[in-house]
Amino acid sequence: MLQAQDLHMTFNAATPIExxxxxxxxxxxxxxxFVTVIGSNGAGKSTFLNAISGDMPVDSGRIAIDGVDVTRQxxxxxxxxxxxxFQDPMAGTCEDLTIEENxxxxxxxxxxxxxxxxxxxxxxxxxxxxxxxxxxxxxxxxGDRIGLLSGGQxxxxxxxxxxxxxxxxxxxxxxxxALDPRTADFVLRLTARIVSENRLTTMMVTHSMRxxxxxxxxxxxLHQGQVVLDVSGEExxxxxxxxxxxxxxxxxxxxxxxxxxxxx
Amino acid sequence: xxxxxxxxxxxxxxxxxxxxxxVFISFRLLRFPDLTVDGSFPLGGAVAAVLxxxxxxxxxxxxxxxxxxxxxGLVTGxxxxxxxxxxxxxxxxxxxxxxxxxxxxxxxxxVPLITESTVFTVLQPDWLSDYLARPALLAIVVLAAKLLLDxxxxxxxxxxxxxxxxxxxxxxxxxxxTGAMILCGMAVSNALVALAGALFAQTQGGADISMGIGTIVxxxxxxxxxxxxxxxxxLVMLTLAVILGALAYRFFIALALNSDFIGLQAQDLNLVTAVxxxxxxxxxxxxxxxxxxxxx
Amino acid sequence: xxxxNKFFVxxxxxxxxxxxxxxxxxxxxxxxxxxxxxxxxxxxxVRDGVKDxxxxxxxxxxxxxxxxxQSAQGNNGTAAQIARKFVGDRPDVIVAIATPSxxxxxxxxxxxxxxxxxxxxxxxxxxxxxxxxTGGNITGVSDLLALDKQIxxxxxxxxxxxxxxxxxxxxxxxxxxxxxEIKELLAKRGMTLVxxxxxxxxxxxxxxxxxxxxxxxxxxxxDNNVVSAYEALVKVGNDAKIPLVASDTDSVKRGAVAAxxxxxxxxxxxxxxxxxxxxxxxxxxxxxxxTSSRLELHVxxxxxxxxxxxxxxxxxxxxxxxxx
Numbered sequence: 113m114l115q116a117q118d119l120h121m122t123f124n125a126a127t128p129i130e131x132x133x134x135x136x137x138x139x140x141x142x143x144x145x146f147v148t149v150i151g152s153n154g155a156g157k158s159t160f161l162n163a164i165s166g167d168m169p170v171d172s173g174r175i176a177i178d179g180v181d182v183t184r185q186x187x188x189x190x191x192x193x194x195x196x197x198f199q200d201p202m203a204g205t206c207e208d209l210t211i212e213e214n215x216x217x218x219x220x221x222x223x224x225x226x227x228x229x230x231x232x233x234x235x236x237x238x239x240x241x242x243x244x245x246x247x248x249x250x251x252x253x254x255g256d257r258i259g260l261l262s263g264g265q266x267x268x269x270x271x272x273x274x275x276x277x278x279x280x281x282x283x284x285x286x287x288x289x290a291l292d293p294r295t296a297d298f299v300l301r302l303t304a305r306i307v308s309e310n311r312l313t314t315m316m317v318t319h320s321m322r323x324x325x326x327x328x329x330x331x332x333x334l335h336q337g338q339v340v341l342d343v344s345g346e347e348x349x350x351x352x353x354x355x356x357x358x359x360x361x362x363x364x365x366x367x368x369x370x371x372x373x374x375x376x
Numbered sequence: 377x378x379x380x381x382x383x384x385x386x387x388x389x390x391x392x393x394x395x396x397x398x399v400f401i402s403f404r405l406l407r408f409p410d411l412t413v414d415g416s417f418p419l420g421g422a423v424a425a426v427l428x429x430x431x432x433x434x435x436x437x438x439x440x441x442x443x444x445x446x447x448x449g450l451v452t453g454x455x456x457x458x459x460x461x462x463x464x465x466x467x468x469x470x471x472x473x474x475x476x477x478x479x480x481x482x483x484x485x486x487v488p489l490i491t492e493s494t495v496f497t498v499l500q501p502d503w504l505s506d507y508l509a510r511p512a513l514l515a516i517v518v519l520a521a522k523l524l525l526d527x528x529x530x531x532x533x534x535x536x537x538x539x540x541x542x543x544x545x546x547x548x549x550x551x552x553x554t555g556a557m558i559l560c561g562m563a564v565s566n567a568l569v570a571l572a573g574a575l576f577a578q579t580q581g582g583a584d585i586s587m588g589i590g591t592i593v594x595x596x597x598x599x600x601x602x603x604x605x606x607x608x609x610x611l612v613m614l615t616l617a618v619i620l621g622a623l624a625y626r627f628f629i630a631l632a633l634n635s636d637f638i639g640l641q642a643q644d645l646n647l648v649t650a651v652x653x654x655x656x657x658x659x660x661x662x663x664x665x666x667x668x669x670x671x672x
Numbered sequence: 673x674x675x676x677n678k679f680f681v682x683x684x685x686x687x688x689x690x691x692x693x694x695x696x697x698x699x700x701x702x703x704x705x706x707x708x709x710x711x712x713x714x715x716x717x718v719r720d721g722v723k724d725x726x727x728x729x730x731x732x733x734x735x736x737x738x739x740x741x742q743s744a745q746g747n748n749g750t751a752a753q754i755a756r757k758f759v760g761d762r763p764d765v766i767v768a769i770a771t772p773s774x775x776x777x778x779x780x781x782x783x784x785x786x787x788x789x790x791x792x793x794x795x796x797x798x799x800x801x802x803x804x805x806t807g808g809n810i811t812g813v814s815d816l817l818a819l820d821k822q823i824x825x826x827x828x829x830x831x832x833x834x835x836x837x838x839x840x841x842x843x844x845x846x847x848x849x850x851x852x853e854i855k856e857l858l859a860k861r862g863m864t865l866v867x868x869x870x871x872x873x874x875x876x877x878x879x880x881x882x883x884x885x886x887x888x889x890x891x892x893x894x895d896n897n898v899v900s901a902y903e904a905l906v907k908v909g910n911d912a913k914i915p916l917v918a919s920d921t922d923s924v925k926r927g928a929v930a931a932x933x934x935x936x937x938x939x940x941x942x943x944x945x946x947x948x949x950x951x952x953x954x955x956x957x958x959x960x961x962x963t964s965s966r967l968e969l970h971v972x973x974x975x976x977x978x979x980x981x982x983x984x985x986x987x988x989x990x991x992x993x994x995x996x
Contacts, residue, residue: 165549191551198546206542208609209535217539220532221551227528230535257609380760381753384780388752475871479842486771486845488798490779507756507780580752581779582798584772585843587748594749629750633742633757642743643711645750 113313114141114281119163119173121337133159134170135337141281146307146314148324151334157317160334161285164315166190177280192222195279195312199286201266207259211250211269214258215239218273242272246302264295271302275310282307284316288323300327321353333360340364377634383507389626390514391576392594394521396602396618398568399595404614405529406541406561408456410592411467415474416448416566417591420573421583422478425487428578434495438574445570448474449562457555478585485585487577494578510579517575521568522615528564529611537561538611569595597653598622604657628652702731702951703738705758707777708769710746714899714920714936715769718789721940722767722947729948738763748772755780765947768812770896771797771845778810785956788812789943790936792846792894800961807957813943814963815846815894817919817933819854822891823861825932825969826917828987829976830889837866837887837914839879839905841897850893873897877904884912893919894933902926906975913980924970925995929979930987934964942966968992 121134133156141147151157162168164175166187175183177193198204205214216231236254243251246268250261258266267287274282284303288296304327307314318324324331330344333356340363343351395417402410420441427437448470455466479485496510504512528534539547540557547554569591577583602621608614632648706722708715719741726737733739740763744751755776758766765785768774774788778799786809788799794814800806803814826833836858840847855865866887868879876898883890890909892898898905899920906927909916918928921935942965950956969987972995976983988994 167545187548188551188553191549194549196549198549203543204546204549206539206546208542209538213535213538216532217535217547217550217552220536221549223551225532225536225552227531227533229530230532231530378757378760378762381757384753384756384760387756388749392749484845484848485841485843486775486797488775488796490775490798491801492798507759576749576752579779580748581775584748584775584845586746586772590747590749626749626753629753630757633754642741645743646745 113143113178114139114164114315115174115176116140116160116164117174117176119160119175120171121159121163121168122171133337134163134173137163137173137334137338139332139339141313141315143280143313144311145330146312146328147316147330147332148328149315149317149332149334150319150321150324154336155334156337157334158285159337161283161315161317164281165194165196165283192277193280194283195221195274195277195281196283197267197270197274197285197287199289201263201270201290204270205258205266205273207257209258210255211243211258211261212236212239212254214269215273215276219276221277221279223277242276243269246272262295264291264299267291267295267299268302271299271306275306275312278310280313282312282314284314286317286319289319303327321356325351325353325356331356335360335364377630380507381630381634383511385626385630386623387507387511387514387579388576389623390511390518391572391579392598392626393518393619393622394568394572394575395591395595396598396622397521397525397615398565398572399592400599400614400618401525401561401565401568403596403599404541405538406558406565408541408558408562409464409467410449410452410562410565411464412448412452412470412474412562412566413569413591413595414588415471415478416445416569416588417573417576418478418583418585418588419448419474419481420445420570421577421587422481422487422573422585423570424574425489425577425583426481426483428489428492428494429487434493434498434578438495438571438578441574442567442571445573446563446567448570449564449566450559452566453559453562457558474588475585478588482583482585486582487584488582489578490581495575496578514575518619521571522619525564525615526612533557533560594622594625597625601625601653601656624656625653628656701736701738703740703761703763704731704765704767704947704951705740705742705761705763706767706769707742707744707751707754707758707773709744709751709773710770710896711743712896712900714894714896714922715790717922717936718769718940718943719767721937721942722789722944723940724937725941725944726948729945729951731948731951744773748776751776752780759784765950767943767947774799774812781809783809785950786810786812787943787946787950787956790815790894790939792816793849794961796849797845803961803963805958805960809956811946811956811959811961813939813946814961815934815939816963817850817893817967819850819857821932821967822917822919823854823857823863825930826889826891827861828984829917829930830915830981833863833888835864835866835887835889837868837883837890839868839870839876839883839890839892839898840895841871842869843871844895844897847893847895847898854891870897870901873901876901877908880905880908884908884914887914889915889917891917891919892923894936899923902928909975910978913978915976915979915981921968921970921993924972924975924993927975927978928972929976929981929983930969930971930991932967932969934966934968938966939964970995 116139119134119137123131163170182190212231240251288299333341402408423441423444424437428434452467452470455461456463500509536552537557540554544554598621599618602617606617629649632645731737742754751773759781767787768777769789771791794800800810858865868882870876870879902923916928918931919933921931921933924931969991970993971991
């Protein structure tokens with residue numbers, strides 16, 4: 113389970129363009145829960161995700177995964193506990209390497225790498241099986257460079273890759289934002305399936321309030337670097353986007369003004 | 377062109393194949409522009425020459441020279457990874473520093489090996505003349521290096537190194553310690569170049585402080601010409617390609633040396649080489665268009 | 673475009689084929705193959721000297737002599753390939769100018785006669801085991817100068833000199849040898865040597881400037897870098913009033929006060945005379961290595977005046993050549 117306590121992060125401190133991205137951000141996610149995170153631009157969603165993954169070090173606060181303090185650990189050290197799917201399909205895979213090489217990399221996430229063969233025949237069978245579940249025909253193309261695949265296909269493979277090794281937390285960073293609506297839908301359904309099959313603790317950042325409510329068990333809304341809304345269970349089941357907005361107004365005393373968020 | 381010239385080109389080409397393999401690892405696999413090679417090539421030559429002239433057997437001397445090259449690569453890598461100096465700059469700093477280091481090691485600008493025993497004199501069979509034996513020996517060395525590299529980059533660590541160069545952010549997300557991978561790759565790369573330098577000093581008659589000038593250019597030319605001759609995405613083919621590129625480049629120089637009958641003189645050597653290399657890069661493009669049109 | 677293609681590819685193939693099949697020299701013609709590590713006024717003079725000596729002895733390029741010259745363009749890899757090409761061409765003599773080229777050629781053959789030139793210490797470079805006839809295939813001419821006489825000259829030009837400065841390239845074996853020896857010899861006479869290293873030709877000016885105020889005279893040997901950038905040295909000598917003493921006579925025209933040395937052209941002629949002996953049938957193993965035989969004193973009174981010294985009439989009188 114994930115514990116983020118009182119995280120603070122400021123960019124360009126003490127300059128005219130100082131930005132306080134996280135202002136005392138706290139969140140606890142118990143094991144097996146699927147949390148969606150929304151918020152307008154500048155709310156701190158991506159920054160929060162980067163803090164959890166280790167891409168950006170926090171100025172103060174504590175991050176613990178299953179009780180282990182990981183606040184000062186670099187990305188690659190946390191990787192055995194944190195799996196991540198990037199927003200940009202290019203950023204999440206190695207273009208020059210083949211599908212099976214990418215999957216072999218992911219297979220060893222968090223495992224000490226030695227001098228054994230990276231892609232073994234026994235692994236290939238497993239890869240084929242899992243790729244077959246996508247229904248995209250990729251199981252025939254293990255030896256193709258992953259750069260040949262479309263964005264949607266790459267995201268699908270990235271999702272699979274994220275589930276090859278057990279992780280304590282799966283981070284999804286607006287992973288359907290760069291895809292067309294149909295492919296986005298496909299990837300989203302795939303996400304739901306993989307998360308439930310593997311019972312993964314998941315945190316999904318999304319720009320779409322609709323998506324945030326449809327998927328997962330719990331929705332958290334960030335605003336100006338803090339959690340302002342946290343709905344789950346029965347309360348969340350019947351909610352609509354309008355209900356969410358009304359709640360926001362009540363809590364903050366102001367209207368939400370981000371078009372993309374409202375229309376998404 | 378005499379047979380001597382041809383085998384001479386083969387011999388020097390094989391030595392520079394090792395340089396090409398080293399440059400391939402740093403430039404192509406790690407995406408690290410590494411000018412250290414202008415310093416690690418003579419470093420290999422200097423260490424080998426000094427140790428041999430002090431009485432050490434040439435095999436140990438060559439091995440130690442290779443290790444010295446690995447050390448140089450580690451320092452460049454460390455400057456970049458730890459001290460956060462830009463990769464190109466770190467390698468330039470090392471290249472400059474190695475000039476003085478090499479002079480120190482040699483004690484003078486030239487350490488001759490003409491009368492000393494070298495790996496070539498020791499392994500020279502009686503039934504084969506030396507101008508044939510040396511390329512044969514080098515061919516075995518280069519082949520062994522290529523196969524070892526192919527095997528290495530198919531291992532878990534090797535794949536991690538390739539990922540580090542291809543997409544370091546993703547690699548880190550998969551738990552790869554990219555800093556350590558860069559150090560490892562740079563060490564292997566410069567070890568190969570220093571090995572080449574050690575072998576070169578032993579066939580050339582000695583180590584000279586100026587022997588490193590232009591190594592990076594030769595290495596890059598070999599990589600680029602090779603990729604043009606044998607385009608492929610697979611690593612096993614790419615290592616073969618850069619070896620062929622190095623051989624082709626030295627072959628072009630040999631051709632240029634033999635072109636005095638058409639009125640070209642010594643000072644035109646560089647120009648002729650450049651023209652030949654350009655043709656090597658451009659002709660494959662023409663061929664594709666030419667054959668493509670015929671197919672219709 | 674397609675016409676260019678159709679021409680281009682076969683043309684390349686034909687050119688390559690022609691080069692591959694280029695015939696070696698005819699048997700009855702004598703052939704001499706010459707190589708230098710780099711194109712450079714001094715080394716070029718040596719090569720011209722060799723050619724002239726051959727001409728004097730009746731061997732003319734194009735008539736009864738096949739003459740080949742290749743420069744390694746400063747690249748040791750190319751020097752190695754040139755060495756192998758020459759050996760494969762089986763000339764009667766190979767002339768190798770400067771240490772890296774000489775080493776490459778000597779390492780490439782034990783049978784073809786090799787005459788080295790412009791190498792200061794051929795024994796240290798392992799070209800020959802001693803300056804005596806070696807019984808092998810190597811001989812040549814060293815440009816080593818008797819340093820005692822050089823210091824004598826320095827003292828004749830600047831009698832009160834105590835500190836001698838030297839600009840040289842630490843990357844040239846010849847120069848490093850001279851620096852070491854001259855330091856010891858100067859010490860014996862109660863003088864000191866102040867070194868200034870110039871690894872590249874563009875460093876010569878700043879190296880010279882670093883000696884200003886620290887030396888009474890600047891001496892230079894036949895260092896390739898320094899000789900090619902000698903004008904930079906002359907400027908410093910004139911501006912700071914430091915007299916310059918050189919080792920090659922060409923530099924005196926360019927602004928040195930005096931030099932007791934050999935012109936590179938003469939060195940080349942001396943080398944060429946050895947080549948002629950081999951062409952006429954002598955075995956290289958019976959010919960002893962030589963040092964520059966004809967030392968000449970050249971002086972330049974105008975330069976002397978600019979640099980603040982007056983040349984004694986005895987010195988002027990003994991000079992072989994006085995620059996006007």
